[in-house]
Amino acid sequence: MNKFDTFTGLVAPLDRANVDTDAIIPKQFLKSIKRSGFGQNLFDEWRYLDHGEPGMDSAQRQINPDFVLNQSRYQGAEILLARANFGCGSSREHAPWSLQDYGFRVIIAPSFADIFFNNCFKIGLLPIVLDSSIVDRLFEAVKQAEGYRLTVDLQKQAVVTADDQEYVFEVDIFRKHCLLNGLDEIGLTLQHAEKIKQFEQKRRIEQPWLFA
Amino acid sequence: MKQTLYDKLWHQHVVHQESADPNSMALIYIDRHLVHEVTSPQAFESLKLAGRRPWRLNSILAVADHNVPTTDRSKGIHDPISRLQVDTLDQNCDELGITEFKMQDVRQGIVHVIGPEQGATLPGMTVVCGDSHTSTHGAFGCLAFGIGTSEVEHVLATQCLLMKKSKTMRISVDGQLGFGVTAKDIALAIIGKIGTAGGTGYAIEFAGSAIRALSMEGRMTLCNMAIEAGARAGMVAVDDITIEYIKGRPFAPRDDLWDKALPYWRSLHSDEDALFDRTVTLEAAIIAPQVTWGTSPEMVTTIDGNIPDPALVADEVKRHDMQQALTYMGLQANTPIQQIYLDKIFIGSCTNSRIEDLRAAAGIIKGKHIATNIKQALVVPGSGLVKQQAEQEGLDRIFREAGFEWREPGCSMCLAMNDDRLTAGERCASTSNRNFEGRQGPGGRTHLVSPAMAAAAAIAGHFVDVRGLNG
Numbered sequence A: 001m002n003k004f005d006t007f008t009g010l011v012a013p014l015d016r017a018n019v020d021t022d023a024i025i026p027k028q029f030l031k032s033i034k035r036s037g038f039g040q041n042l043f044d045e046w047r048y049l050d051h052g053e054p055g056m057d058s059a060q061r062q063i064n065p066d067f068v069l070n071q072s073r074y075q076g077a078e079i080l081l082a083r084a085n086f087g088c089g090s091s092r093e094h095a096p097w098s099l100q101d102y103g104f105r106v107i108i109a110p111s112f113a114d115i116f117f118n119n120c121f122k123i124g125l126l127p128i129v130l131d132s133s134i135v136d137r138l139f140e141a142v143k144q145a146e147g148y149r150l151t152v153d154l155q156k157q158a159v160v161t162a163d164d165q166e167y168v169f170e171v172d173i174f175r176k177h178c179l180l181n182g183l184d185e186i187g188l189t190l191q192h193a194e195k196i197k198q199f200e201q202k203r204r205i206e207q208p209w210l211f212a
Numbered sequence B: 001m002k003q004t005l006y007d008k009l010w011h012q013h014v015v016h017q018e019s020a021d022p023n024s025m026a027l028i029y030i031d032r033h034l035v036h037e038v039t040s041p042q043a044f045e046s047l048k049l050a051g052r053r054p055w056r057l058n059s060i061l062a063v064a065d066h067n068v069p070t071t072d073r074s075k076g077i078h079d080p081i082s083r084l085q086v087d088t089l090d091q092n093c094d095e096l097g098i099t100e101f102k103m104q105d106v107r108q109g110i111v112h113v114i115g116p117e118q119g120a121t122l123p124g125m126t127v128v129c130g131d132s133h134t135s136t137h138g139a140f141g142c143l144a145f146g147i148g149t150s151e152v153e154h155v156l157a158t159q160c161l162l163m164k165k166s167k168t169m170r171i172s173v174d175g176q177l178g179f180g181v182t183a184k185d186i187a188l189a190i191i192g193k194i195g196t197a198g199g200t201g202y203a204i205e206f207a208g209s210a211i212r213a214l215s216m217e218g219r220m221t222l223c224n225m226a227i228e229a230g231a232r233a234g235m236v237a238v239d240d241i242t243i244e245y246i247k248g249r250p251f252a253p254r255d256d257l258w259d260k261a262l263p264y265w266r267s268l269h270s271d272e273d274a275l276f277d278r279t280v281t282l283e284a285a286i287i288a289p290q291v292t293w294g295t296s297p298e299m300v301t302t303i304d305g306n307i308p309d310p311a312l313v314a315d316e317v318k319r320h321d322m323q324q325a326l327t328y329m330g331l332q333a334n335t336p337i338q339q340i341y342l343d344k345i346f347i348g349s350c351t352n353s354r355i356e357d358l359r360a361a362a363g364i365i366k367g368k369h370i371a372t373n374i375k376q377a378l379v380v381p382g383s384g385l386v387k388q389q390a391e392q393e394g395l396d397r398i399f400r401e402a403g404f405e406w407r408e409p410g411c412s413m414c415l416a417m418n419d420d421r422l423t424a425g426e427r428c429a430s431t432s433n434r435n436f437e438g439r440q441g442p443g444g445r446t447h448l449v450s451p452a453m454a455a456a457a458a459i460a461g462h463f464v465d466v467r468g469l470n471g
């Protein structure tokens, strides 16, 4: 996993609550056995007018000009501003993969679905929860000002506007540590291998039917 | 201290905790890892690239379900991309020595149906799978939840997961369900009440006399939909019904081990007066058969209701969502639910494809025929063994004579990764769990209902109240 550094990025607004993982990346693209290349099919059914299937050349497809991410002012966006319960639905990690592959590094929303939220951290995509009144304000600001950018400082746990307004967010200290240092969780867990073996040994004696 | 069922399950599995703070990250031991073809290939690949091997092979059970055809399988899978994904699972399992039920195996089926059916899901376990509907298995008094692909790899490599303890919610449903009202209706009524984000951050325990009275099939349907209420895990305490169901199943303990397991299993319930972070109560008697009208499971009403009117909703974001949903669904506000006509019927999915579900649907359609406006009606059993049992009971004949297609087991039109799907604009009464845009096929329109309600709609051609039928 790459280290998460402080950065300033263009913000794109997705003004819709309960955006589900089927909308983020439709199921036909889950047939891939690879981890990359999902960005071109992010929000496929909203982004294109024609029906997408794996293997299609996205340059040849019909773009939906009304979809927000297709507007020229949001090209190159790295921060997605979203509404409540973002990422609800399935456990597919393809959803965070596609957001990251598209170029997003941060998603800001008033709330996220549990599994999606968790999956984001595993790949170094940062989901930030801000109060819905702040999110409302940010939506207004993005719509008003073309080229609206925000700075995300994970060390300070703050989202900072161009005029130095700071919005502090919560993040679990272990997750923060992993993100800042680009640590591999499996490697960290295996440092406890002895402890896991001991636990397993004890369990084998107390609940032998689980190991039959 | 008094403990909830969730507290007990959690404490049983903590291998290590980051700090003394109970809310800090913990390393949780995983007893059962279920694997399917869609969310595992990248995990197996990374595992191999890192030079690691699965920690405990006999904790893993694999099956392909999402991509498999539900028609004649002797010719294999014709879509090359789907085939590659299923072949990749077969190869990974063969190479590593993982138990897998292959496509031709009679035990093959939807992962959340076969786990319990085989006795691979047992009380007190932690059960994970790269699939959000893993919550289903919580019906057995275990801690079961869906994980992403990175976590699939983490469990393969370490037999553990890093996670934080959830908050606890008890949803009590007391009293007796009315005729024709099922676990599916309870699930939808709960989601209608607390919303699809109502359970976010919580592990839900379903309790109360109406839950105790449910069969294991019913409890699985209910826990299956905990995730649609936003909760990663749903669970029901162990009782005689749980134990009766497990007895004699292939992976379940026998003889001495069975005797040893029983007292522990019987302790798997919340202590009296245990404290929950949130409690919700519902009265069983007032729950009516439910039908969703929108593109989120919380957009639900009763069979005797009308489609709600967004104009009456004050909240702007919500009103906008409702309007968007009605446009997508091709529906008008205030239309009576019973005037919604259907094109297709789907009876299946990990929510409602078990023997009891098929019996309920067959009971409604026996001796009748699907309406002329129904273009296709599918029954997709949850597993090869469910299919076999149904055939022994003659249910397949009832379905076929009524004009239904009787298929091979798999996820099928629940998410349309195989050939079973809706085309744009088609409207379907479905016993599955998600009515998201495009879920059953691009442009497809899904209404979630119970098996009995789907069967009744197939016969009438539109939604009808099963309570008015002589089942």
Ligand code: SF4
Residues within 6 Å of the ligand: B065, B066, B110, B111, B112, B131, B133, B349, B350, B351, B410, B411, B414, B415, B432, B433
């Ligand atoms: S039946 Fe549907 S919800 Fe269940 S595992 Fe398959 S695709 Fe997922």
